[in-house]
Amino acid sequence: MELTFDLAEKFLAAQPFSVLLGARLTAFGDGGATLELDIRDDLKQQNGFLHGGVLGYAADNAITFAAGTALGPEVLTGGFTISYLRPGAGAVLRAEAKVAHAGSRQATCTCELSTIDGDGKATLCAVAQGTVIAARR
Secondary structure: OOOOHHHHHHHHHOOHHHHHHOOEEEEEEOOEEEEEEEOOHHHEOOOOOEOHHHHHHHHHHHHHHHHHHHHOOOEEEEEEEEEEOOOOOOOEEEEEEEEEEEOOOEEEEEEEEEEEOOOOOEEEEEEEEEEEEEOOO
């Protein structure tokens, strides 16, 4: 089964945690996926910056959706790493993931996480890389 934008949106909407965070898929296909969410006060840590766990969530999910463009809809994260470059501050978090390499059962993806301020200026705050496996039953 091919994973289309509409089907990917349905999968995202079926994830209760993604719904809780208000995540939305803004681009999907051609080996990539972009996930966005509004930065709210309840997603920040004690210093007023976006919590690292939210950045990790966004990287993981964007990477997995990007891999779905190559592997199909039944995929699972095999693992990922994230490097925090600067504190996340702004209005929107954007996670842009793309497939670096894909075989028949596994894909390796990269992800850039940026915060977008009220004027639309993007600031790179983290980068991630992950491996996703096909979960064919």
